[in-house]
Amino acid sequence: MNKQPITSRVHLPILIATAIILLVVVPVLHRCGIISDFTLGNWGKYLCYGILAISIDLLWGYTGLLCLGQALFFTLGGYMMGMYLMRSIGGKAMPTFLSMRGFTEWPSFFLPFSSFPFAMLMMVVVPGLLALGFGFLAFRSRIKGVYFSILTQALTYGAALLFFRNEMLMGGNNGFTDFRTLLGFDLRDIGTKRSLYIATALLLIGVVALCKWLTGSRFGLIQRAIRDSENRVLFSGYATANYKLFVFVISAVIASFAGALFVPQVGIINPSEMDTSKSLEAVVWVALGGRGTIIGPVLGAISVNALKSWASSGATADFWPMILGGSFVLVVLFMPKGIVGLPAQIQGVLARLKKKKEEEEIPAISEKSPATDP
Amino acid sequence: MLKDFITTLTSQIFSLMLIGFVSSSACFAEVKEKFIRETIASATVAATPDEQREIILTLKLKPTPEAVTWFEKWKSGEIFLHDDGAGVITPVVLTGTADGDDSFATAKLSDGTPCLSADGKVVRINPKTVDFAETDSGLRRAMKEVSDLVALADPDLTNRLRAIKESAIGQKIEKLPVLQLLRTKEKNAAAIRALDETIAIIQLRSTDPAERVAACRKLGEIQSLSAYDTVKTILAESKAKGDKPMVDAAGEALKSIDSHISRINAAGTAFRGLSLGSVLLVVAIGLAITFGLMGVINMAHGEFIAVGAYTTYVIQNFFANGLKLSPFGVSMSLPGLHLTHGADSYFIVALPASFLIAALVGVALERSVIQFLYKRPLESLLATWGISLVMQQILKFIFGSNNVQVSSPAWLSGSWTINDVQFVWNRVFVIGFAVVIIVITWLVLNKTSLGLLIRAVMQNRNMAACMGVRTERVNTMTFGFGCGLAGLAGAFLSQMANVGPSMGQLYIVDSFMTVVVGGVGNIMGTVISALGIGMSDQTFQQYLGNPVIGKILVLGAIILFLQWRPAGLFVTRSRSLD
Known part of the structure; x- marks a missing residue:
C-alpha cells in the first residue's frame, strides 16, 4: 500500500472550467443541435457512472476498503426511482409482473411511492440502512481487506x-420498464432528457465538491490514516469502525442517487445491474482513472464507457472483454496511479533516465568518484 | 369343437403347470414349447376372431417368453396360411433361403417339421403370393395380456420388478390370482416385496371388507411409497362412506408411510448435502492453496476450472472422432483415435491432462502477472479479474460461445436405490473424488519436499529465502499446483454441469465463501466449511422447498458466522499485526 497520500494534481480552475463545460456548454450545444440526442443521453449515463466511481473511490482510494457491492446500492437507488416511475405511469392496468401473479391492486409497499419526496427519502434510507447494518456487522468484527471485498460481493x-425472483414483486427478471413521466414531465420529451442530464451534471459536481471538502478535512486525514495503517489509528484512540461505517453509508447513498438518476435516462432497471461483474467493472474505472483522487474515477468512468460504446459495436465487439480485461491487467501492473497519475509517472521515469544519463556521464569525467546508489 | 379343444387344453395345461413347478428340465421345456406352438397354430386357423382370442387367452395360464416371440412373428406377418387345395389350411413358417422364384421351403408351425404336400415333397411358397395370418385389435389385446404375464415371470429381475409394479395400475381384481400364484413361486426378496405391495394395492378394491382392511394394514407395514396416493384416495372414499375400520386402517397406513417418507427425505438430504459439499470442496481446494496459502485473490480461479473442463472435452473428442475448431478464424482439425471404448476410458486420461494443462496455464500466469502483485493483494484481485475476462473470451474464440457436450463414461451414470433412497452414481463418485483430492493435497503439502518448501515460504518468506529456498520458484510451483487442482475440479464438473466459456463464474463466489469460512491457510478448515455449507444449503432447501431462499439464508448465515469467528473456523496464529 502506498504510504504517501495521493494528492490531487488537478487544480481548482481546471475543475471549475470542466464543471462549466459539463453544466452549461454541453446543454447549450445540444439546444443548438450541435450535440445529438444520442450523445447527450450517453453523456448522462457516463456522468451517472462517474458518480458511482467516486463513491467507490471514497471507500477504496481514501479508506482502503474495496467494496464489491457498490452496484447493489446503485441498483437499489435505481429500484426506488423505478418504483416511483412505475406508480406514476397512471392508468388502471397493473404492470404485467403484478397482474401475472393475480394482483388487481398495488401491493401496500408500492403505495407511498406515488410521492416523489417519499421515493427520494427511500433512496437514502434503503441503501443507507443496508450499508449501516452490513457495515456495523463487518467493521465491528474487524473484517477488512480482501475479506470485506469478498463479503460485499457475496x-x-x-x-x-433475491431480485431475480418474481415473488419479490419487483418485476423479477425483467425489472421495471416502460416508464412514462417523471414529476409530470414526459420522459420521451427532449427537454426532459436535457433536464435529466443537467441534474446529473449538478449531482456530479455536488458530489465532487462534497468529497473534496470531506477528504480535505480532518475527517479525510483520519480516513487516509486508516487506509495506510489502521492499527496505528486504532491505538491512537480513534474508533476506526465508526469512521469506516460513516464512509460506507455515505458512499452507499451517493451510489444510490447515481442509480436513481441512471434509471429514467436509460428507461429500464433490472437485477442484471447488480451482477458481480458490474461492481468489478466500476472498480476498473476507478483504478484506470486513478484512485485516491477525486477527479480520476470520473475520468476513468467516462473514458472506459466512451471506449465501450465505441468498441462494443461492429467488428471489435467480440474483442471488447479482452480489451477491458487486458487494459486492466496493464493498468494494475504498470500504472498503479491511473490516468491522473500518468504525467507524474512519466515525469518520474524521465527524471530517472536523466539522472542515470548524468551518472553515466559523471564517471566519464572523474573516474575516481564512487558509484551512487540508484 | 372349440369347447372340446379348450377342455383338453386346460387339462393339459394344469398337468404341465404342476410339472413346471416341480422341475423345469430340458425335457419338459420341449414339451412346453411344443404345446405353445400347437396352441398358436390352432389359434391362427380358428374360424372366428372370438375363437382365436379365446385360444390365445388360454396361454395366460402358462405364460412363457416363447409365446411372446411367436406373437411378434404373427403380428409382423411371418406366419403363412398354406392351403393344400383340398380345403385344409396349415399354418407354416418360412425356412432356408429364397430360390430362383423367390419361394421358400416351409415348416409347420405346430411342430416345426417340414410341411409336406400329398406327394411327399416339401411345400415351397412365395411369401408375396400366399396369405399370412392376420391379427385384429381384439387379438392383439389378448396377446398383450399374455405378454404382460410373461413379463411378470421374466427371469431378469429389473424387468420383472417393473412388470410387477405396472400391474398395480388400475387395481384390476382379475389380476390377483396370477400375482398370488407368482408370489408363492418367487424367491427374490425384492420381487416378493414388490408382489406383496402390488397384491395389497389391488386388494384395496376387493369386495371383502376384511381383506381390504388387511391390505391397507399390509401397505402400512411395508411402507409402500407407490401406494401412498391410492391409500389417500381410499381414505377419502371411506370417510365419505363412513367405513370406520377402513378409515382407521388407511389413516395408520398413511402415517407409517409418511414417517418412511420423512426418513427417506432426511437420508436424501444428507446425501445431497454431502455431495454438494464435496463439489464445493473440489472447486475450492485449489483456491485454498492460491488464496489461502499464498494470499493471491485469484478471480480467474473459475476460468481454470473451465480450462480443465475444456481439456476433458478435447480429450474425449481425441479418443473418439476428432474435433474441428476454428480459433480466431483459423480452421484447425484434431485427428481422432476412433477408439471403440473411448467413451469409457477417456476420463482416466482426461483427469491428469486437465490437471497438467491448468497447472501450465497457472504457471504462465504467475510468471507474467501474479509475481509482481504478492504485496498488493487487492490489486491482484483486480488484475486476475481482468485475466478472467481475457480467458473467457479466448475460450469463446476457440470453442465458440455455446456450451459443449461432454459425455459421461457409462460407469459414471446410473444409480443405486437402497431402501427407497436413491444414490446417483456420479454424486457418489464426487464424494470419493473429493476424498482422493484431499488426501493427495495433504500428502503433497505434508509429505513431500515441495510441500515442506511451500509451507516454509508461506510461513515466513524472508526467513525461507535466507535459508536458501528459491522462494520465487516455490511461488510458481504453488500457484501452478492450486490451478492444477482447479483444472481437476473442471474435469469432474464436466460430468455433472454445463461446460461453457463462462462456467467458472458460477463457482467463484461459492469457492471464496468456502475458503473464507474455513479460515485462510488451512486445508482442514476448507474441508469442514465445504461440508457445512453443502449440508446447510441442502437442509434449507429441503425444509423451505425453495433453492434461492435457501442459498440466501446460507449467505446470511455465513456473514453472521464471521461475526463470531472473523478469521474463519481455523485461525492461523501469528504475532504479526498487519
Missing part, C-alpha cells in the same frame, strides 16, 4: 438472487 450476489 451480499450483492445474494441480493441479485
Whole structure:
C-alpha cells in the first residue's frame, strides 16, 4: 500500500472550467443541435457512472476498503426511482409482473411511492440502512481487506438472487420498464432528457465538491490514516469502525442517487445491474482513472464507457472483454496511479533516465568518484 | 369343437403347470414349447376372431417368453396360411433361403417339421403370393395380456420388478390370482416385496371388507411409497362412506408411510448435502492453496476450472472422432483415435491432462502477472479479474460461445436405490473424488519436499529465502499446483454441469465463501466449511422447498458466522499485526 497520500494534481480552475463545460456548454450545444440526442443521453449515463466511481473511490482510494457491492446500492437507488416511475405511469392496468401473479391492486409497499419526496427519502434510507447494518456487522468484527471485498460481493450476489425472483414483486427478471413521466414531465420529451442530464451534471459536481471538502478535512486525514495503517489509528484512540461505517453509508447513498438518476435516462432497471461483474467493472474505472483522487474515477468512468460504446459495436465487439480485461491487467501492473497519475509517472521515469544519463556521464569525467546508489 | 379343444387344453395345461413347478428340465421345456406352438397354430386357423382370442387367452395360464416371440412373428406377418387345395389350411413358417422364384421351403408351425404336400415333397411358397395370418385389435389385446404375464415371470429381475409394479395400475381384481400364484413361486426378496405391495394395492378394491382392511394394514407395514396416493384416495372414499375400520386402517397406513417418507427425505438430504459439499470442496481446494496459502485473490480461479473442463472435452473428442475448431478464424482439425471404448476410458486420461494443462496455464500466469502483485493483494484481485475476462473470451474464440457436450463414461451414470433412497452414481463418485483430492493435497503439502518448501515460504518468506529456498520458484510451483487442482475440479464438473466459456463464474463466489469460512491457510478448515455449507444449503432447501431462499439464508448465515469467528473456523496464529 502506498504510504504517501495521493494528492490531487488537478487544480481548482481546471475543475471549475470542466464543471462549466459539463453544466452549461454541453446543454447549450445540444439546444443548438450541435450535440445529438444520442450523445447527450450517453453523456448522462457516463456522468451517472462517474458518480458511482467516486463513491467507490471514497471507500477504496481514501479508506482502503474495496467494496464489491457498490452496484447493489446503485441498483437499489435505481429500484426506488423505478418504483416511483412505475406508480406514476397512471392508468388502471397493473404492470404485467403484478397482474401475472393475480394482483388487481398495488401491493401496500408500492403505495407511498406515488410521492416523489417519499421515493427520494427511500433512496437514502434503503441503501443507507443496508450499508449501516452490513457495515456495523463487518467493521465491528474487524473484517477488512480482501475479506470485506469478498463479503460485499457475496451480499450483492445474494441480493441479485433475491431480485431475480418474481415473488419479490419487483418485476423479477425483467425489472421495471416502460416508464412514462417523471414529476409530470414526459420522459420521451427532449427537454426532459436535457433536464435529466443537467441534474446529473449538478449531482456530479455536488458530489465532487462534497468529497473534496470531506477528504480535505480532518475527517479525510483520519480516513487516509486508516487506509495506510489502521492499527496505528486504532491505538491512537480513534474508533476506526465508526469512521469506516460513516464512509460506507455515505458512499452507499451517493451510489444510490447515481442509480436513481441512471434509471429514467436509460428507461429500464433490472437485477442484471447488480451482477458481480458490474461492481468489478466500476472498480476498473476507478483504478484506470486513478484512485485516491477525486477527479480520476470520473475520468476513468467516462473514458472506459466512451471506449465501450465505441468498441462494443461492429467488428471489435467480440474483442471488447479482452480489451477491458487486458487494459486492466496493464493498468494494475504498470500504472498503479491511473490516468491522473500518468504525467507524474512519466515525469518520474524521465527524471530517472536523466539522472542515470548524468551518472553515466559523471564517471566519464572523474573516474575516481564512487558509484551512487540508484 | 372349440369347447372340446379348450377342455383338453386346460387339462393339459394344469398337468404341465404342476410339472413346471416341480422341475423345469430340458425335457419338459420341449414339451412346453411344443404345446405353445400347437396352441398358436390352432389359434391362427380358428374360424372366428372370438375363437382365436379365446385360444390365445388360454396361454395366460402358462405364460412363457416363447409365446411372446411367436406373437411378434404373427403380428409382423411371418406366419403363412398354406392351403393344400383340398380345403385344409396349415399354418407354416418360412425356412432356408429364397430360390430362383423367390419361394421358400416351409415348416409347420405346430411342430416345426417340414410341411409336406400329398406327394411327399416339401411345400415351397412365395411369401408375396400366399396369405399370412392376420391379427385384429381384439387379438392383439389378448396377446398383450399374455405378454404382460410373461413379463411378470421374466427371469431378469429389473424387468420383472417393473412388470410387477405396472400391474398395480388400475387395481384390476382379475389380476390377483396370477400375482398370488407368482408370489408363492418367487424367491427374490425384492420381487416378493414388490408382489406383496402390488397384491395389497389391488386388494384395496376387493369386495371383502376384511381383506381390504388387511391390505391397507399390509401397505402400512411395508411402507409402500407407490401406494401412498391410492391409500389417500381410499381414505377419502371411506370417510365419505363412513367405513370406520377402513378409515382407521388407511389413516395408520398413511402415517407409517409418511414417517418412511420423512426418513427417506432426511437420508436424501444428507446425501445431497454431502455431495454438494464435496463439489464445493473440489472447486475450492485449489483456491485454498492460491488464496489461502499464498494470499493471491485469484478471480480467474473459475476460468481454470473451465480450462480443465475444456481439456476433458478435447480429450474425449481425441479418443473418439476428432474435433474441428476454428480459433480466431483459423480452421484447425484434431485427428481422432476412433477408439471403440473411448467413451469409457477417456476420463482416466482426461483427469491428469486437465490437471497438467491448468497447472501450465497457472504457471504462465504467475510468471507474467501474479509475481509482481504478492504485496498488493487487492490489486491482484483486480488484475486476475481482468485475466478472467481475457480467458473467457479466448475460450469463446476457440470453442465458440455455446456450451459443449461432454459425455459421461457409462460407469459414471446410473444409480443405486437402497431402501427407497436413491444414490446417483456420479454424486457418489464426487464424494470419493473429493476424498482422493484431499488426501493427495495433504500428502503433497505434508509429505513431500515441495510441500515442506511451500509451507516454509508461506510461513515466513524472508526467513525461507535466507535459508536458501528459491522462494520465487516455490511461488510458481504453488500457484501452478492450486490451478492444477482447479483444472481437476473442471474435469469432474464436466460430468455433472454445463461446460461453457463462462462456467467458472458460477463457482467463484461459492469457492471464496468456502475458503473464507474455513479460515485462510488451512486445508482442514476448507474441508469442514465445504461440508457445512453443502449440508446447510441442502437442509434449507429441503425444509423451505425453495433453492434461492435457501442459498440466501446460507449467505446470511455465513456473514453472521464471521461475526463470531472473523478469521474463519481455523485461525492461523501469528504475532504479526498487519
